[in-house]
Amino acid sequence: MSSSASKRPNPRRPGEFELIARHFTRKPRHPGVVVGVGDDCTLLSPTPGYQLAVSVDTSVAGVHFPLDAPAQAIGHRVLAVSLSDLAAVGARPRWCLMSLTLSDANDDWLAAFARGFDALCRRSQVDLVGGDVTKGQLAVGVTVHGEVPPGEALLRSGARAGDALFVTGCLGGGQGGLKAWQAGERDLAHPLLAAYLLPEPRLAAGQALRGLASAAIDISDGLLADLGHICHASQLGAELDEAALPLCEGLVECLGEKDAMRAALTGGDEYELLVSLPKAAQKEARERLSVLGLSLTHIGVLSSRPGIRGVSASHAPGWQHFGTDQSGEAS
Ligand SMILES: Nc1ncnc2c1ncn2[C@@H]1O[C@H](COP(=O)(O)OP(=O)(O)O)[C@@H](O)[C@H]1O
Ligand SMILES: Cc1ncc(C[n+]2csc(CCOP(=O)(O)OP(=O)(O)O)c2C)c(N)n1
Ligand SMILES: [Mg+2]
Incomplete structure (x- = not known):
């Protein structure tokens, strides 16, 4: 008792x-x-x-x-x-x-x-x-x-062949930060650890790209996996320029060159935006993001040929819960 x-x-x-x-x-x-x-329910008045x-x-x-x-x-x-x-x-x-x-x-x-x-x-x-x-x-x-506004949401399905692929910010920070944490880093001012534990949702960028981007997705599962989602939804393929990927500062020093590239392609936890932009919208998009102090890097192009090309090593597509021997990167 x-x-x-x-x-x-x-x-x-x-x-x-x-x-x-x-x-x-x-x-x-x-x-x-x-x-x-x-109360039992919340009551909201949308605009x-x-x-x-x-x-x-x-x-x-x-x-x-x-x-x-x-x-x-x-x-x-x-x-x-x-x-x-x-x-x-x-x-x-x-x-x-x-x-x-x-x-x-x-x-x-x-x-x-x-x-x-x-x-x-x-x-x-x-x-x-x-x-x-x-x-x-x-x-x-x-x-x-x-x-x-009605009809203005950026969807995964709106991309067209010939649209260029851009990514906001830098890549690899999520996985780099996890590795840094596992190695004992505890300073949240460490840029990689901050990218992993204190990601900044790109809210202003997403709204600024309305009316310009033909498709968009946030990179939670990894660049290749999330590009795959845009390709699937838009029934397209893509050509990536691996050398153009904006790796986060300190990533190569932390992981080495090969694993830094792997983190950028498949690591996930980025919370950057991957967007497709028709040629006519690219200048304006760059200008709007530069006003926000956010970089927008050209990393490839969409094409009508299925599949993702331009990636040198064979990479697991990215993060998936289930479907793998252990929860994590699909093999
Ligand atoms: N249990 C579920 N029931 C219904 N829809 C789901 C469920 N889990 C995921 N989804 C839907 O599947 C899609 C993919 O999910 P997810 O990969 O988690 O998207 P995101 O990466 O944007 O969070 C989304 O449209 C999501 O709403
Ligand atoms: C401790 C720890 N181990 C591993 C990871 C890596 N990780 C876990 S889930 C995930 C993918 C994103 O999560 P998910 O639930 O698929 O989010 P969604 O795509 O639905 O936004 C990644 C990269 C992590 N973030 N933290
Ligand atoms: Mg989800």
């Missing part, structure tokens, strides 16, 4: 409703939330005439981020990977919901996690409007809602 002492509320280990009230209930910062955290863009991604400890990563970084990362899907379609983020599975309700951990999550909410102009808390192995699912 448990003693009455063990049933006494422990302020360092809040119960479900206490932790929701303490860490995840904030007055919405933006209009459109009719009913937020606290009349806009389409809703909705996506969910789940991040699991040990699969998507190290269990012992700083809580604040985990809070940032779980939201960033979902916002990245809104970036990829060119939507403006509005709302998010968080499904949180926790093994233990440690108040300090939760406060740091909520701080990381909320800081990115604030910067991205997103309100957390609901969610769910349950007990189990640490995992966080984040649903995001964004808005896009």
Whole structure:
């Protein structure tokens, strides 16, 4: 029989409703939330005439981020990977919901996690409007809602033969950062570790490319895999220029030349945008991204011939849960 002492509320280990009230209930910062955290459903008023863009991604400890990563970084990362899907379609983020599975309700951990999550909410102009808390192995699912003018969303299926392929930012940082973490690096200012644990969803870039890019995808599974998704959806093939790939600074030093290229092609966890641009749109696209301080690198071209060419070594296509001997890069 448990003693009455063990049933006494422990302020360092809040119960479900206490932790929701303490860490995840904030007055919405933006209009459109009719009913937020606290009722059976959230009620939202989307901007009349806009389409809703909705996506969910789940991040699991040990699969998507190290269990012992700083809580604040985990809070940032779980939201960033979902916002990245809104970036990829060119939507403006509005709302998010968080499904949180926790093994233990440690108040300090939760406060740091909520701080990381909320800081990115604030910067991205997103309100957390609901969610769910349950007990189990640490995992966080984040649903995001964004808005896009009708017919203007960037899709995987819109590319045409002859369109050029461009990528924002640099490649290989996700896998480089994971390797750095595994090697004992813990400084979040380390550029590769920051790319892995604190990725920046390219929200402004995605919206700036509306009306210009013929197709777009965020690189979560690896460049080759995600280019494969554009090719499949647009019924095209591609010619990549391996030498043109913008490898992240310090990647070659960290991984060596061969593994740096492998990380850029198949590592995943990039959260950069891969876009196709018709010739007439390329100058304007470069200008809009340069205003945002973001590089846009020409890495290849789409063609009507199926398959992806221009990659020298034989590479696994990229990350897949299941379908491999171990979860990870498909062989
Ligand atoms: N359990 C599921 N039920 C329905 N649709 C799903 C499920 N899991 C994934 N999808 C859909 O499959 C597509 C590919 O998913 P995913 O590879 O996770 O996309 P992303 O890389 O953009 O997160 C998406 O359109 C996603 O909504
Ligand atoms: C601890 C750890 N090991 C391995 C990886 C590598 N990794 C895990 S999932 C993944 C692909 C992206 O995740 P997924 O669930 O497929 O996201 P989605 O494509 O749905 O956005 C990668 C590269 C990681 N991020 N963290
Ligand atoms: Mg997904």
